[in-house]
Amino acid sequence: LAQQMLLRKTKKFKMVLYQRDISRKLANEQEAIQMLTDRLPSKDWEIKIIYHSSQRSPCQLAHSLHDADVLLTPHGFQSMLLLFLPISSILFEVFPYKYFKRGYGPFSNEYGVVHSGVMSPATTWHTQILLSQISTASCMDSKMCRGYARNSDVRLTEHGVKRLLELIHQIYYSQGSLETTSVTNSNISLSQLMNSAERSIPISGFYSSASRSMLY
Numbered sequence: 456l457a458q459q460m461l462l463r464k465t466k467k468f469k470m471v472l473y474q475r476d477i478s479r480k481l482a483n484e485q486e487a488i489q490m491l492t493d494r495l496p497s498k499d500w501e502i503k504i505i506y507h508s509s510q511r512s513p514c515q516l517a518h519s520l521h522d523a524d525v526l527l528t529p530h531g532f533q534s535m536l537l538l539f540l541p542i543s544s545i546l547f548e549v550f551p552y553k554y555f556k557r558g559y560g561p562f563s564n565e566y567g568v569v570h571s572g573v574m575s576p577a578t579t580w581h582t583q584i585l586l587s588q589i590s591t592a593s594c595m596d597s598k599m600c601r602g603y604a605r606n607s608d609v610r611l612t613e614h615g616v617k618r619l620l621e622l623i624h625q626i627y628y629s630q631g632s633l634e635t636t637s638v639t640n641s642n643i644s645l646s647q648l649m650n651s652a653e654r655s656i657p658i659s660g661f662y663s664s665a666s667r668s669m670l671y
Contacts, residue, residue, distance in 0.1 A: 468500045468627060471520060473528040473536065476507040478606045479551060481529055482578050487611040494620055507533065525623065529609045530572065534559040537568045545626065547619050548572035549611050553586045553594040554604035569626060573618050575609035582607055 472488065474481055481487060488502055495502075505511075505519055520526065520539040528534060530548040537546045537559065546559065546568050552575050563570035574591075577583035586594060586604060594600040 467498075468495075468524045469522055470495075470500060470502045470525040470527060471523045472502065472504045473526060473533050474504060474506050475529055475531055475533065478608070479529045479531050480608050481549065481611060482608040483610045487616070490611070490613065490616045491619075494616065495623075524627065525619070527611075527619070530554075530558065537563050537566060537570075540568050542567040543569065543626065545569045545571065545619075545622060547622070549609040549615060550574045551604050551607040551609055552577040552582055553589065553591050554601065554607075555591055555595065569622065571618070571622050573611070573615035575607075575615075576612060578608045578610055 470491065472481070472484070474484060484504075488504075491502060503519070505516075516536060517539045520536055521541065523540055523544060525545045525547060526534075526536060526540055527547045528536075528549070530550045534546060534548060540546065546563050548559070548570075550572055555574060560570045577586065582604075586600070589600065594604055
């Protein structure tokens, strides 16, 4: 693992944004990319976008992701692409408003990919009205509510960007390399993070695994 991390320092870090094509799309794609671009040193990072296509082969996906340091995506089936990620990379999911399930977290944990995420705010006025008075846990316990929530588009907010950058800093910048903008130093070492049995739960605690409530 140490050799792999050292090798990554000799090239640009790579973040891949996987955009869905029907439901649960990242609604503020350009805004999200701009926020990340403003905060990540351009000499250290490149950001690529993959738009979902049924014509794209697994080999093409593997080629695009085999050297990715971060896979950023709305929660969904495409998170299985973690199979193509290198060990110690990050899978960061944006969950729909009032919808959260660990889903790919345990598998990611076993596979050696760090899993984390954030919940989107409501992206439509009617979703805000219908779901604002119900807890995430209650919504997840209702088949109707769960089905409604999971089809909503998502937004990556300033809060979500901050959480992602904190995780990036913990993994890629904790050993004295260049600093990202607006990210504070962390006392959590890479070995502690990678050995954590619950690393699918964000270290910064922006949501509680017990209550399944997440801030956005």
